[in-house]
Structure formats: structure tokens, C-alpha cells
Amino acid sequence: MSGVRAVLFDVFGTLVDWRGSLIADFTTFGEKTGRAGDWAGLVDAWRGAYQPSMQRVRSGAEPFANLDTLQRASLDDLLEKFAIEGVSAAERDWMVSRWHHLRPWPDSAAGLAALRAKKITGTLSNGHVALLISLAKTGDMGFDVIFGADIFRHYKPDRETYLGACALLDLPPGAVMLAAAHNSDLAAARACGLKTGFIPRPSEYGPSQQRDLRAEADWDVIAESVGALADKIG
Amino acid sequence: MSGVRAVLFDVFGTLVDWRGSLIADFTTFGEKTGRAGDWAGLVDAWRGAYQPSMQRVRSGAEPFANLDTLQRASLDDLLEKFAIEGVSAAERDWMVSRWHHLRPWPDSAAGLAALRAKKITGTLSNGHVALLISLAKTGDMGFDVIFGADIFRHYKPDRETYLGACALLDLPPGAVMLAAAHNSDLAAARACGLKTGFIPRPSEYGPSQQRDLRAEADWDVIAESVGALADKIG
Numbered sequence: 001m002s003g004v005r006a007v008l009f010d011v012f013g014t015l016v017d018w019r020g021s022l023i024a025d026f027t028t029f030g031e032k033t034g035r036a037g038d039w040a041g042l043v044d045a046w047r048g049a050y051q052p053s054m055q056r057v058r059s060g061a062e063p064f065a066n067l068d069t070l071q072r073a074s075l076d077d078l079l080e081k082f083a084i085e086g087v088s089a090a091e092r093d094w095m096v097s098r099w100h101h102l103r104p105w106p107d108s109a110a111g112l113a114a115l116r117a118k119k120i121t122g123t124l125s126n127g128h129v130a131l132l133i134s135l136a137k138t139g140d141m142g143f144d145v146i147f148g149a150d151i152f153r154h155y156k157p158d159r160e161t162y163l164g165a166c167a168l169l170d171l172p173p174g175a176v177m178l179a180a181a182h183n184s185d186l187a188a189a190r191a192c193g194l195k196t197g198f199i200p201r202p203s204e205y206g207p208s209q210q211r212d213l214r215a216e217a218d219w220d221v222i223a224e225s226v227g228a229l230a231d232k233i234g
Numbered sequence: 235m236s237g238v239r240a241v242l243f244d245v246f247g248t249l250v251d252w253r254g255s256l257i258a259d260f261t262t263f264g265e266k267t268g269r270a271g272d273w274a275g276l277v278d279a280w281r282g283a284y285q286p287s288m289q290r291v292r293s294g295a296e297p298f299a300n301l302d303t304l305q306r307a308s309l310d311d312l313l314e315k316f317a318i319e320g321v322s323a324a325e326r327d328w329m330v331s332r333w334h335h336l337r338p339w340p341d342s343a344a345g346l347a348a349l350r351a352k353k354i355t356g357t358l359s360n361g362h363v364a365l366l367i368s369l370a371k372t373g374d375m376g377f378d379v380i381f382g383a384d385i386f387r388h389y390k391p392d393r394e395t396y397l398g399a400c401a402l403l404d405l406p407p408g409a410v411m412l413a414a415a416h417n418s419d420l421a422a423a424r425a426c427g428l429k430t431g432f433i434p435r436p437s438e439y440g441p442s443q444q445r446d447l448r449a450e451a452d453w454d455v456i457a458e459s460v461g462a463l464a465d466k467i468g
Contacts, residue, residue: 066404120367130404133354133378144367146379150402168384170300170364 001177001221001233004195006120006169008147009112010156010180011127013204015226016102016135019043020203025098033091037084044206045081049074054126054155064153066128072096100131104139105201111226112141118234120144124165124178126155145169157188166194179229183216190217197221197229235411235455235467238429240403241349242358242381244390244414247438249346249460250336250369253277254437259332267325271318278440279315283308288360288389298387300362306330334365338373339435345460346375352468354378358399358412360389379403391422400428413463417450424451431455431463 012018019040026039053070056062075095079087087095115121122145123132129148136143147165154160166173173193180186181201190196196219202209215222223229246252253274260273287304290296309329313321321329349355356379357366363382370377381399388394400407407427414420415435424430430453436443449456457463 068404120371128404129379129402133403137354137378142376144371144380145363148402151385168363168382169367170302170362 001195003175004119004177004233005171005175006122006144007115007177007179007197007229007233008122008124008165009143009226010178010182010185011123011125011132011135012102013201014179014181014199015108015112015141016104016139017204018047018099018102019206021102022046022098025101026095029091029095035084035086038082040206042078042082042084045078046071046074049078058155058158064150066150067099067126067131068096068128071099099127100134101138102135104141105225107225107227109140109142111228111230112143114227115230115233116142116144118230120169122147122165122169124156124161125149156185159188159192162189162192162194166192177220177233179221179226182212186219187217190219195220197223197233199223199226199229235429237409238353238411238467239405239409240354240356240378241411241413241431241463241467242356242399243346243377243460244412244416244419245357245359245361245366245369246336247435248413248415248433249342249375250338250373251438252281252333252336253440255336256280256332259335260329263325263329269318269320272316274440276312276316276318279312280305280308283312292389292392298384300384301333301360301365302330302362305333333361334368335372336369338375339459341459341461343374343376345462345464346377348461349464349467350376350378352464354403356381356399356403358390358395359383390419393422393426396423396426396428400426411454411467413455413460416446420453421451424453429454431457431467433457433460433463 009015022043023040030037053074057064075092112121122143124147125132126149128150129146132146132148149155152160152164166176177195177197178189179197179199181199186196198215198219202213221232223232243249256277257274264271287308291298309326346355356377358381359366360383362384363380366380366382383389386395386398400410411429411431412423413431413433415433420430432449432453436447455466457466
């Protein structure tokens with residue numbers, strides 16, 4: 001991996017624990033405001049609505065809109081479906097804003113710091129730049145560069161994201177690695193010529209996670225943590 | 235300035251000493267390769283060719299090309315004009331690459347670190363992302379985000395750069411400050427609604443500098459260093 005000059009990270013699930021963070025935030029919110037609710041169910045369903053929302057942008061059925069907009073739009077239906085009543089517009093906006101303050105996995109910040117001493121590090125996320133800056137500051141994760149979907153006005157796995165990031169790095173795809181906890185993201189990156197690093201996150205989707213428990217292809221590097229990835233490509 | 239959420243920095247001249255760095259590099263190069271040359275004159279003329287090169291892009295006469303490309307194109311004529319002979323293509327590429335390794339002014343890195351604890355910090359430069367990443371790593375300057383001309387495919391003072399950065403920050407222009415050593419850059423930012431911070435760099439252009447020695451308008455903040463700027467808007 002000595003030819004790898006830059007490592008770009010998927011963020012949701014790979015670096016931050018979106019599910020655990022949101023369930024904790026909303027459970028506290030429910031307790032404080034006297035609302036019972038299946039917060040875990042809501043969070044899972046919200047994340048479930050994420051791919052269809054982005055697909056409407058990818059297909060061209062809807063113009064590019066950032067994740068705050070997509071997630072705000074899907075939240076109204078989900079609150080109704082989960083019979084969580086009386087949540088004001090301001091409270092809904094607050095719920096969306098919690099996606100900007102997700103906690104990193106315990107190994108993320110230190111692993112990123114170790115890797116940054118050796119390589120260019122960055123994000124390559126379907127989050128937007130403002131959200132990613134907030135996550136980085138919240139979680140004390142330092143990067144050399146932030147690439148988000150709004151720079152490319154495309155969502156992964158559209159090729160414009162992977163190849164757009166390589167173009168901005170002024171590097172050939174073979175000198176850039178995508179690191180992700182999701183086999184499908186890595187497959188799309190590999191199809192564009194990028195190197196691939198798999199970091200399994202077996203509790204990302206909760207205790208009964210079925211997907212992405214293991215590498216489904218011969219990814220260039222497989223590592224149990226960001227720090228282990230840094231060691232392997234250093 | 236409590237409403238300012240993000241401070242974006244011009245880089246060439248504001249954070250890094252392009253002139254002193256390049257003259258030192260090329261003087262050493264000349265000594266090592268046995269070439270006499272008016273390196274200071276060459277560097278000044280090279281920088282002088284910078285605005286006309288970008289203007290051909292701004293006007294639409296040429297498609298967007300990054301600074302490496304523009305500076306490589308202007309170098310050939312200048313080497314001939316300064317009668318510096320026998321510089322190979324590889325050496326010319328090396329000369330262009332030195333723009334990626336300019337030294338920061340002595341106050342830049344520490345001042346940026348202090349400011350970053352309080353605000354979102356970033357670049358807003360006519361350099362391209364790859365060059366800016368290199369400058370940041372070379373100079374140990376940490377930023378929350380890197381905005382370069384190739385993200386917008388426009389050069390400052392085109393409005394697309396200032397307003398494009400605000401859009402990616404998801405902030406109104408009035409919550410974003412441009413910090414720069416150049417009155418014209420600040421005037422363009424103010425015309426887009428951004429806040430403005432002036433940091434004079436009276437030796438940027440050498441001992442006989444005539445321009446930008448002082449603030450030419452009532453910029454929102456005037457500070458003698460990045461650290462002083464951080465103090466004033468903290």
C-alpha cells in the first residue's frame with residue numbers, strides 16, 4: 001500500500017455510531033418531554049428511508065438536496081407511523097440536527113490522527129460539508145480535507161463522487177483508498193479504480209445486524225479499527 | 235463578531251510567504267546546479283503573471299485550469315526572459331511544485347490553532363485543493379475545511395467562490411468572514427455579504443512593497459497577525 005497517498009473515509013457507520021448516538025439522544029428527549037416512543041425503531045426506520053431518499057436524487061427524479069433536507073422530509077411520516085405525537089417543527093429540526101453531533105466509535109479519533117501523520121486523510125461521505133465539519137469538531141476527528149456529497153452534487157455510489165474526489169486530490173484513483181464499513185461502497189470505489197479498506201462495524205445496525213459483518217471481496221486491506229488500518233498501510 | 239461562525243483565509247501572502255520561500259528554494263537550486271540568475275526577479279515576474287493567467291479563465295477565454303497548469307505555462311517564457319538556460323522539463327515541474335511547499339508566516343500555524351478552538355476555520359484560495367492540502371501539511375496549519383478554486387471552477391474575485399463557500403458551509407454570508415492581506419479580495423467578499431478581516435503583510439512583495447500596506451476600507455476586523463485576529467473575534 002505504499003502507493004496510496006490519500007485515505008478517504010466513509011463516515012456514517014464507519015467512523016461514527018449514528019444508531020447508538022441518535023437512540024440515546026431521542027430517549028433523553030422523550031424522557032424530558034414526557035413522550036414514550038419506540039426510539040430505536042424510529043431511528044432504524046429513519047436510516048432505512050435514507051437510501052430511497054438519495055435514490056430519488058441519483059435517478060434525477062429530484063434535484064440535489066442535502067441530507068438535512070432529505071431527512072427532514074422523511075421524519076414527518078415516520079413520527080406519524082410510530083405514533084409519536086405533538087413534536088413541534090422546531091423539535092423536528094432539532095432531531096435532524098442531531099445527525100451533526102454523532103459520536104465517533106472509540107477508535108476513530110486516535111486512528112485518524114495516526115494515519116494523518118503518514119497519509120492525506122479525508123472524508124468521502126454522503127453527508128454534506130457543513131454536517132461533516134460538525135461531526136469532525138464534535139468528535140475531535142482531524143482530517144486534511146472534507147469531501148461531502150454537496151461538493152459533487154451526487155451521492156455515492158455515483159462515480160462522480162469517487163472520481164471527483166480523486167480529481168480534487170490531483171491523484172490517480174490507484175493512489176487513493178476508500179475506507180468503509182460497507183461492502184457495496186467499496187465495490188463502487190474499486191470499480192472506479194480506488195484502493196479499498198474494510199473496517200467491519202458489526203454493531204452499526206444494532207444487536208441483530210445481518211449485513212456487512214465481514215468482507216465480501218478481497219479488499220486491499222481489512223482491519224478491525226482505524227488504528228489497525230493505519231498500522232497496515234503505514 | 236459573535237455572529238461569525240466561520241473564518242476562511244486567503245492563503246498566498248496571507249498565511250504563507252510565497253516570495254521568500256521561492257527565492258530561497260531557487261537560490262539554493264541555482265547554487266547546486268551552477269546557474270546564476272535573478273531569482274528574485276523571476277519570482278516577482280512569475281507572481282506578476284498570475285493575475286493575467288487567471289483572468290483568461292475568469293473571462294471565459296480559457297477553460298478552468300488549476301494553478302499548477304497556469305504557472306507551468308508562464309514559467310517557460312520567464313526563464314527565457316531572465317536568460318536562465320538549460321532548465322529541463324523535470325526541473326521546471328519541480329519549480330512549479332515548490333508552490334506546494336511554501337513556508338507559513340511565523341504567526342500562522344499557532345494563530346489558526348487558537349482560532350479553530352472557537353470557530354470553523356478554512357481556506358478560500360485561488361490555489362487548488364491538492365496544493366492547499368500540501369501547504370497545510372508542510373506548514374502544520376490545521377483547518378476544518380479546504381476550499382480551493384477547483385471546487386468552484388472559478389477564481390476569486392468571482393462571486394461563485396465566496397458564495398459557493400458559504401453554501402457549502404450552509405451559512406449565510408454574514409456568518410462567514412474572509413481574512414486576507416489584500417484589500418481587493420476583501421472588497422469582493424464584502425460585496426457578497428461576507429464579513430472581512432484584514433491582516434497586513436507589509437513584506438509579502440518584498441522590501442519595496444507598495445500595495446496593501448494598510449486597510450483601504452473599514453474592514454470589520456484589522457489585526458496584525460492571525461493570533462490577533464483570533465483574539466479579536468473570539
